[in-house]
Amino acid sequence: MKYNNPVIPGFYPDPSVCRVGEDYYLVNSSFAYFPGIPIWHSKDLVHWRQLGYCLTRESQLQLEKSGVSGGVWAPTIRYHQGRFYMVTTNQDYGGHFYVWTNDPSGDWSDPIYVDQEGIDPSLYFDEDGKVYFTSTGTQSGMGIYQCEIDIETGTKLSESRLIWSGTGGKFPEGPHLFKRNGYYYLMCAEGGTEYGHMETIARAKTPYGPFESGPMNPILSHRSLGHPIQATGHADLVEAHDGIWWAVFLGIRPVGYPPRHHLGRETFLAPVHWSEDGWPMIGNNGVVELEMEAETLSPVYWENNSEIDHFDEPSLGMHWNFLRNSEKVDWSLSERPGWLALNGRSVQLKERTGTPALIARRQQHWNCEVSVKMEFQPAEGADAGLTVFMDDSYHYALGLTMLDGRHFVTLKRQVGSISDEKISLPVLGNVIELKIRALPDKYQFYYQGNDHEWNLLGEAETHLLSTEVAGGFTGVFFGMYNYSSLGTTAYFDWFHYKEQ
Known part of the structure; x- marks a missing residue:
């Protein structure tokens, strides 16, 4: 077999x-x-x-x-x-x-x-x-x-x-x-x-x-x-x-x-x-x-997990993880039934200690897509959304933020001591869909607002999140995050991980 x-x-x-x-x-x-x-x-x-x-x-x-x-x-x-x-x-x-x-x-x-x-x-x-x-x-x-x-x-x-x-x-x-x-x-x-x-x-x-x-x-x-x-x-x-x-x-x-x-x-x-x-x-x-x-045992298959998590179960699925201590992350599946409520923390993804408001799952395939529908009313300078996370010094984040009273989508790329940020055109409202498309050599970052059209905001290389560059012993996670010093809540209606 x-x-x-x-x-x-x-x-x-x-x-x-x-x-x-x-x-x-x-x-x-x-x-x-x-x-x-x-x-x-x-x-x-x-x-x-x-x-x-x-x-x-x-x-x-x-x-x-x-x-x-x-x-x-x-x-x-x-x-x-x-x-x-x-x-x-x-x-x-x-x-x-x-x-x-x-x-x-x-x-x-x-x-x-x-x-x-x-x-x-x-x-x-x-x-x-x-x-x-x-x-x-x-x-x-x-x-x-x-x-x-x-x-x-x-x-x-x-x-x-x-x-x-x-x-x-x-x-x-x-x-x-x-x-x-x-x-x-x-x-x-x-x-x-x-x-x-x-x-x-x-x-x-x-x-x-x-x-x-x-x-x-x-x-x-x-x-x-x-x-x-x-x-x-x-x-x-x-x-x-x-x-x-x-x-x-x-x-x-x-x-x-x-x-x-x-x-x-x-x-x-x-x-x-x-x-x-x-x-x-x-x-x-x-x-x-x-x-x-090889001469294997008789195969026994298990039921495949659903590609999309609607957050309508009483607890998080087994594939979800927190960084360091889950007790410090304020989240709920009951505050708004059918949604994951993730309250913001003042700990950023780039900080070496502390616990960011991050709920993440492993990337398991070279070719895949992850997407979320999120409702978030950010305070000035706060942001919430999707991240591709290797560690505090090597990650990418696609989020909704407020700058000068208007909503924008930002793509932040952290590679060692080097940071950059791309900012979208202004977007209307506080409900948005975010998507990351993973290919073997790069990630592509998309957002969709009220126009219901996917807009490509930018790309980033996979090898910059590799162990050979970043060091360490872990692998890449996809996650939902919320950086907000005021504790503003981001609501996620669903999270979709799709192998391609």
Whole structure:
């Protein structure tokens, strides 16, 4: 059977997967976006539906001082004796912690912290009842460190020990320990999460080693290949209920030359083949394709989400996110039924701290359109509308504003320390439709007023919002925003995301 990669497109990096019977669960990093750590469910590893988020309360996730690429990194999900565990690291508050639940679509516990340095934590539940906590060292030196913990309290039961330094690539990270045929396998990513990314593996007879490096390392890498998928790595393995092994991992899809990517690091899938002497290889000798031919599980499809959100449900859809702390954003779906009411804040999109009035969703396709119908009576200098947002220093915003008592549509482009603004002809009234058309290499910005004609206000390059230009670890979001020091409300009748 053929299937297409990525299996979860858009900014969904650092995937980790576990199986419970014939059900599969996957989590991704979310960095400084709230709610934190999206969780997915699948019956076939190819088709995924989002169940919700692991971190939905301020008591679980503090992001007040986080940069866009700060916050929570590299989660691992595991299942043991009726409980799901998700372990991650908050870079800016508290370090490593895990939460647990009996129902992955419901509420998760408050954090349980583990006192081990580094990033990218993972859990392994051994057959003898011991629980191993494995992570990437940063202060004591790069490498993979491990200790035993009490899973009820997070208390360390042994000292942290360096168990493997990788094969020589920079930044050995993203470790996962698992067991097969009497061997403990330790898998990690090396080379950095850029174009030299790769996945390597080692094995030993005990959880602490000594670990023997796999003879065919790296077992996954697209480095130095002219391939539409790049930066593959940060993998996790799962044995399907039919006995076939699979890997989920991150990759990017660059655009143009020199290559640059703006959708972020995405979730890919490939089969795992085991050699006669017990070593795994991912994909076709470490290479994966946009279209894969593999012996997959019987497909199970989920109902597609509607392209248009009319804001007539009692809560926001799962695809919506806030930057940093949602508690500081004043919004309502009940103030005006059928509309999203978003009150303005004095925090601008270009500010490095604080929480702007921003409700956003990921861009998941190179070719797509987003549009809104908005009613807004701006005060002088305030603006609300649509944004294409990579981070505080790299974003575009199309909004309605008031200047000298008249309404205008503005296109603001922020690229590093350089800002510019294009202003439309005056528009009548305070009800307007805004549209952003995304192409692989550019965005086009349109508005429609009382004349019911789409007017092109300007364009902007996608590569200026790419990781190669902007830095960081996230991808582009489309969002509704409202900058207003007086707290003026913008009302959104609908939001339409359409793949083209």
